[in-house]
Amino acid sequence: MEAATVAPSDAVRAVRKAASPPEVVMHGLRPAPRGWLSWLTTTDHKRIGIMYLVLTFTFFLIGGVEALIIRLQLAGPDNTLVTPEAYNALVTMHGSTMIFLFFVPVIAGFANYLVPLMIGARDMAFPRLNAFSFWTLFFAGITFYASLFFHPPAAGWTSYTPLSDDAFSPDGGIDAWILMIHLTTVSSLAGAVNFIATIHNMRAPGMTWGRLPLFVWSILIYSYLLVLALPSLSAAATMLLTDRHFGTAFFDPAGGGSPLLWQHLFWFFGHPEVYIMILPMFGIVSEVLPVFARKPIFGYKAIAASTVAIAFLSILVWAHHMFTTPTAEVVLAFFMLSSFVIAVPTGIKIFNWLATLWRGSIEFKTPLIFAAALPGLFVIGGISGVMLAIFPIDWQVHDTYFVVAHFHYVLFGGGAFALIAGLYYWYPKMTGRLMSERLGKLSFWLMFIGFNATFLVQHSAGLSGMPRRIYDYAASSGWGEYNLISTIGSFILGIGVLVTVFNAVWSLKRGQVAGNDPWHANTLEWFVPSPPPENNFDQIPRVRSLEPMQDLRAQVRSTQGQPAGTVAQPVAPTR
Amino acid sequence: MQAKTRRRAIWAAACSVLAGLLLAAPGAFAGVITPEKGGSPNADDIHTLYVIVLIIAIPIFLLVEGVLIWSLIRYRRRKGGPQPAQIRGNTPLEISWTVGAALILVVLGVITFVYLDDIGNPPASLPGGFQGAQFATIDQPSPPRSGGPTLRVRVNGQQYLWRYEYPDLPGPNYSYYELVVPTKTTVVLEVTASDVIHSWWIPKLGGKVDATPGYVNKTWFRISKPGRYVGQCAELCGPNHADMRAVVRAVEPAEFEAWLRRHRIDILEAQQALAQQRQERARRGDVQ
Ligand code: HEM
Numbered sequence: 129m130e131a132a133t134v135a136p137s138d139a140v141r142a143v144r145k146a147a148s149p150p151e152v153v154m155h156g157l158r159p160a161p162r163g164w165l166s167w168l169t170t171t172d173h174k175r176i177g178i179m180y181l182v183l184t185f186t187f188f189l190i191g192g193v194e195a196l197i198i199r200l201q202l203a204g205p206d207n208t209l210v211t212p213e214a215y216n217a218l219v220t221m222h223g224s225t226m227i228f229l230f231f232v233p234v235i236a237g238f239a240n241y242l243v244p245l246m247i248g249a250r251d252m253a254f255p256r257l258n259a260f261s262f263w264t265l266f267f268a269g270i271t272f273y274a275s276l277f278f279h280p281p282a283a284g285w286t287s288y289t290p291l292s293d294d295a296f297s298p299d300g301g302i303d304a305w306i307l308m309i310h311l312t313t314v315s316s317l318a319g320a321v322n323f324i325a326t327i328h329n330m331r332a333p334g335m336t337w338g339r340l341p342l343f344v345w346s347i348l349i350y351s352y353l354l355v356l357a358l359p360s361l362s363a364a365a366t367m368l369l370t371d372r373h374f375g376t377a378f379f380d381p382a383g384g385g386s387p388l389l390w391q392h393l394f395w396f397f398g399h400p401e402v403y404i405m406i407l408p409m410f411g412i413v414s415e416v417l418p419v420f421a422r423k424p425i426f427g428y429k430a431i432a433a434s435t436v437a438i439a440f441l442s443i444l445v446w447a448h449h450m451f452t453t454p455t456a457e458v459v460l461a462f463f464m465l466s467s468f469v470i471a472v473p474t475g476i477k478i479f480n481w482l483a484t485l486w487r488g489s490i491e492f493k494t495p496l497i498f499a500a501a502l503p504g505l506f507v508i509g510g511i512s513g514v515m516l517a518i519f520p521i522d523w524q525v526h527d528t529y530f531v532v533a534h535f536h537y538v539l540f541g542g543g544a545f546a547l548i549a550g551l552y553y554w555y556p557k558m559t560g561r562l563m564s565e566r567l568g569k570l571s572f573w574l575m576f577i578g579f580n581a582t583f584l585v586q587h588s589a590g591l592s593g594m595p596r597r598i599y600d601y602a603a604s605s606g607w608g609e610y611n612l613i614s615t616i617g618s619f620i621l622g623i624g625v626l627v628t629v630f631n632a633v634w635s636l637k638r639g640q641v642a643g644n645d646p647w648h649a650n651t652l653e654w655f656v657p658s659p660p661p662e663n664n665f666d667q668i669p670r671v672r673s674l675e676p677m678q679d680l681r682a683q684v685r686s687t688q689g690q691p692a693g694t695v696a697q698p699v700a701p702t703r
Numbered sequence: 704m705q706a707k708t709r710r711r712a713i714w715a716a717a718c719s720v721l722a723g724l725l726l727a728a729p730g731a732f733a734g735v736i737t738p739e740k741g742g743s744p745n746a747d748d749i750h751t752l753y754v755i756v757l758i759i760a761i762p763i764f765l766l767v768e769g770v771l772i773w774s775l776i777r778y779r780r781r782k783g784g785p786q787p788a789q790i791r792g793n794t795p796l797e798i799s800w801t802v803g804a805a806l807i808l809v810v811l812g813v814i815t816f817v818y819l820d821d822i823g824n825p826p827a828s829l830p831g832g833f834q835g836a837q838f839a840t841i842d843q844p845s846p847p848r849s850g851g852p853t854l855r856v857r858v859n860g861q862q863y864l865w866r867y868e869y870p871d872l873p874g875p876n877y878s879y880y881e882l883v884v885p886t887k888t889t890v891v892l893e894v895t896a897s898d899v900i901h902s903w904w905i906p907k908l909g910g911k912v913d914a915t916p917g918y919v920n921k922t923w924f925r926i927s928k929p930g931r932y933v934g935q936c937a938e939l940c941g942p943n944h945a946d947m948r949a950v951v952r953a954v955e956p957a958e959f960e961a962w963l964r965r966h967r968i969d970i971l972e973a974q975q976a977l978a979q980q981r982q983e984r985a986r987r988g989d990v991q
C-alpha cells in the first residue's frame with residue numbers, strides 16, 4: 129500500500145526475554161476500519177476468513193445437533209422420538225450440512241486467512257471475488273435451511289435417483305438441496321480459482337515450490353481437485369433439476385435414462401470430495417507436528433508429492449462406492465485395484481508424520497495433541513477403507529454402519545481433530561490471544577473418548593447386519609447395546625466440542641496475550657503481528673528455506689549488538 | 704539387548720495369540736469383528752477373506768499406534784533432554800516403506816482374486832437338492848456360468864416389500880414377504896426393482912446386491928440347513944426403508960415341492976374368486 133519507508137533500524141526490533149529466542153516485530157501499521165458495515169463490505173482476506181470460520185462452525189454446530197437427535201432416536205430399539213420422515217430429513221440435512229456447508233468451506237476459511245500470510249502476499253489475487261465466494265456460501269446455507277419451513281430434503285446427502293426424482297420426492301426439499309449444491313459449487317469454484325491464482329503468482333520472493341509450506345501445497349491441490357470434481361456434481365444436479373421439472377429423463381429408466389448415471393456422476397465428484405476435505409487436514413498436521421516436535425518435517429518432498437499423487441488417483445476410484453450395483457466384475461476389479469493404489473501415498477504420509485515425531489522434543493500443547501490424534505485415528509479409517517475396497521467384503525458391509533464408522537474415522541477422527549488442531553494453532557494469530565490450554569486438553573480428552581465410544585462399536589453394528597439410514601430397529605436384532613454405547617459416546621463427544629467452542633469465545637477477551645509468534649513456528653504468518661494489520665506485510669521478507677521464521681530469528685540473533693542497518697530484512701512504513 | 708529380545712518375544716506372542724484366536728474361533732466373532740456367515744458358502748468365503756485381511760491389518764495397526772504412542776512418550780520435552788534430531792528425510796527408509804505398503808496391497812489383491820471365483824460364481828447344487836432345478840445359462844456378468852442345475856428366482860423390490868417368482872417352475876407361483884427355497888439347491892437370484900433402488904441383503908447368505916429399476920443384478924446362495932434367514936433392505940428407499948424386511952425360509956426339497964403345489968393352487972383359487980367377483984359386479988352394473 130502507501131509504503132513510506134523508515135530507517136531499517138526502526139524496522140526490526142529484537143525482543144530478547146530471558147529465556148525466549150528473539151522475536152521479530154513489525155510496526156508502523158495502518159489501523160483497520162471498524163463497525164459492522166465494514167464487515168459486510170470487506171474484501172480483506174482475513175476478515176473474509178474469519179466470517180467463513182464463524183459461519184462454517186455455526187453449520188458444524190447445527191449439523192452436530194442433528195447428529196445428536198439421530199443418536200437419541202437410535203439409542204434403543206423401537207424408539208419413537210422422531211417420525212420416519214423426520215429421521216430421513218435429519219440424516220440428509222446432517223450429511224449435506226457437514227460436507228457442503230461445513231467441511232469444504234471451513235477449509236476455505238482457514239485458507240483465506242492463512243494462504244496470503246503464509247506465502248507473503250498482501251491479499252488474495254481477487255479480493256472481491258473472494259467476498260463473492262463467502263456471500264454465495266452464506267446464501268447457500270440460507271436456501272438449504274429455508275427448506276425446513278416447507279419440506280426438508282430426505283433422500284440422503286447422496287440424493288440417489290429415482291428416490292430424489294419428482295415421482296418419489298415431489299416436495300421442494302430436493303430442489304432446495306439442488307440449489308444449495310449449485311450455490312456452494314459456485315462459491316467453491318470461485319474460491320478455488322482464487323487460491324490457484326494466488327498461490328501461483330503471489331508468493332514471496334524466494335518461495336520456490338520446494339519452499340512452499342505444506343499447508344499451502346494442500347490448499348493448492350484442494351483447489352485443483354475442486355475444479356476437477358465439482359462440475360460433475362453441478363451437471364448431475366442440473367440434470368436432476370430438469371428431470372424433476374422439465375420432463376427430461378436422464379435418470380428415469382421409464383424414459384430411457386439410468387439411475388446408475390446419477391451414481392457415476394455423483395461419485396466422480398464424491399470420491400475426490402473426500403480428499404478435498406482431508407488433504408488440507410493433512411496439511412495442517414504437516415505444519416503443526418514439526419513446530420511442536422522442534423524438528424523439520426520428515427520427507428517434505430514425499431509429503432508434497434504424495435498430496436499430488438493422491439489427488440490424481442482420487443479421480444480414478446469413484447466406482448468403489450458402487451460395488452453392489454449391477455456392474456461387470458472386471459470393472460469392480462479395476463476400481464478395487466485403483467483404490468489400493470491410493471492407499472500407498474496415504475500410508476507414506478502417516479509414516480512421515482511418525483518419523484517427524486521420532487527423536488523430536490515434543491511439547492504437549494493442545495494443537496500438537498489434536499494433530500497427533502490424526503495418524504492414530506485415521507489409520508483405523510484407512511484400514512477399514514482398504515477392506516471396503518475389496519469388493520467381495522464390501523458386498524457384506526456396504527451401506528451398513530461399518531461404512532458409517534469408516535468415514536467418521538477418516539473425516540471426524542482424522543479431519544475434525546486436525547481442524548481443531550488448526551484452530552488452537554492459529555487462533556492466537558487471528559485474535560492476538562491464546563486459547564486456554566487446560567480447557568483445550570479437557571476438550572481433547574472428552575472428544576477422544578467420546579469419538580471412539582461413538583464410532584468404534586458402529587463397526588460391530590454394521591458387521592452384525594445393521595444397515596445405515598434406518599430410523600428404527602427391532603429389539604431382536606441385537607443391535608441395542610452397540611447403539612446405546614454409541615449414543616452415550618456421541619454426547620461425550622458433543623460436550624468435548626462445546627468445551628472448545630466455549631474456550632474460543634472465552635479466550636477472545638480473557639486469553640493470554642499471544643504476541644507475534646507464541647509457538648516459535650516456522651512459517652511466514654508468524655512474522656506479522658497478531659492479529660495482522662490490514663495489509664499484512666509492509667515489506668515482504670525474502671524466503672531462503674522451508675522455515676523462513678527460523679532464518680529470520682537466526683538473523684536477528686546474529687545481528688544483535690551490531691549496527692541495526694545491517695539487518696537486511698523487513699522495512700516497515702509508518703503513517 | 705536382552706530386554707529388547709524379551710519385548711520382541713512378548714509382542715510376537717501377543718500377535719500370535721490374537722491371530723490364533725481369530726483363526727481358531729472366527730465363528731464366535733461373527734457379527735462382532737467379522738461379518739455374518741453360516742448360511743451359504745459365499746457368506747463363509749467372504750468371512751474367511753475378511754479374517755485374512757484383518758489378520759494382515761492388525762500388525763500394521765499395532766505398528767502405527769505403537770510407534771506413535773512410543774514417540775509421544777519417549778520423546779516428550781524434558782528438562783535436560785536430548786536435542787531434537789534435525790533430520791529431514793531418509794531416502795532408503797522412505798523407499799522401503801513405500802515398497803512395503805505396495806507389497807502388502809499386492810498380497811491383498813492376490814488373495815482377493817483367489818477367493819473371488821468361489822464367492823461370485825454359483826456352484827452346483829448338492830446331491831439331494833431340488834429336482835426341478837434347471838441347468839441355467841447365465842451369460843450376463845456377475846455371477847457368470849454356474850457349474851450345474853440351479854433354481855432361478857426373480858426378486859423385485861418395491862416400496863416396501865419384496866416380490867418373488869420362480870420363472871422356470873409351473874406358474875403362477877409369485878409370493879411376497881417370504882422367499883421359500885429348497886435346501887441343498889443353488890438358488891440364483893435375479894434382482895431388480897420397479898420404483899426406487901433397494902438392496903437385497905441377507906447377511907448370513909452372502910453379500911448384498913442393489914435392486915435397481917431398469918437393471919437385473921444377480922447373486923446366489925445355497926443353504927444346507929433348513930431354517931429362517933432374515934435381512935433387510937440396505938439402500939435408502941423412502942420413509943419406511945427401515946421396515947423393508949427380507950426373509951428366506953429354507954425347507955427340504957420334498958417339502959418345497961409340496962409347498963409350491965399348494966401355493967400354486969392357492970393363487971389359482973384366489974384368482975378365480977377375484978374373476979368371479981368381477982363378473983358378478985359387471986353383471987350388477989357396478990362401476991369398476
Ligand atoms: C485408504 C484410503 C481409502 C480407501 C481405500 C477408501 C475406501 C472406501 C470405500 C471402498 C468406500 C465405499 C464403502 C461403501 O459405501 O460400501 C468408502 C466410503 C467412504 N469413504 Fe473412504 N476410503 C479411503 C479413505 C477415505 C478418506 C480419506 C475419506 C475422507 C476424508 C473417506 C471418506 C469416505 C466417505 C464419506 C464414504 C461414504 C460415502 C457415503 O456412502 O456416504 N474415505 N471409502
Ligand SMILES: [Cu+2]
Nearest residue numbers: 399402448449
Ligand atoms: Cu471413495
Ligand SMILES: [Cu+2]
Nearest residue numbers: 936938940944
Ligand atoms: Cu430400503
